[in-house]
Amino acid sequence: MAEILYTVEKTCVMCDKKFTVTKVRNRLSMEKQDSDFCTYYKEANPYYYSIWVCPHCGYAAQDTYFEEPPANMGAVKAFLAGRDVKVNFSGQRTRQEAVTTYKLAIFFADMAGTLPSRQASLYLKLAWLYREGGLPDEEKAMMDQAREHYEKAFLKERMPIGNMSQITLEYLIGELLRRTGRLPEALNYLAKVVGNPQAKNEKRVLEMAREAWTLARDARKERPAAAKSEGEEEQPGT
């Protein structure tokens, strides 16, 4: 483990003090990926280390944008002012510690006016930590939050979002709806992907969308009482 982790010195965007963050080396061997893009690596779980937490003021954010001043920086500074925070998340993290860092990052992201897609990504990764920990209720609650924020992002933000095209985002929303048991809505989103001529350029996502659509349709057949008022049953696209 020691040789996979390393530390870097950073300056906190909120309090201007220096602190060290623990990072994971890039060259990890991927083992598998879930249908909502949760990726598993042999050597370590890099999601444990994605959130940087300043030990001086307590501000926490995703590593990729920790150093950017957020939209509502004043609100966060006002909240942090005068607080004597003693937190230390440097070094190796347990899953529970990692969960705490995501809760902190989600709290600050909301206060800071962070983009819905970025908030969604925090919720999704927290869902993955609960999945790894075998806590399905907590996982589902966080997937619901992730999906709600991705739907906001879908309406408000310009595509692509991070490395996600519109098709990938539609697929992910559909898959999160499926995983949280909202089958009619899932089928709607997934059918949009499957029926989109542009999806041919994104073969892997198209295949995943077809598989998810079939799973959602089959799951709905097993719930006939609920399925009655839920409209069409036709195969989408070709």
Ligand SMILES: [Zn+2]
């Ligand atoms: Zn700070």
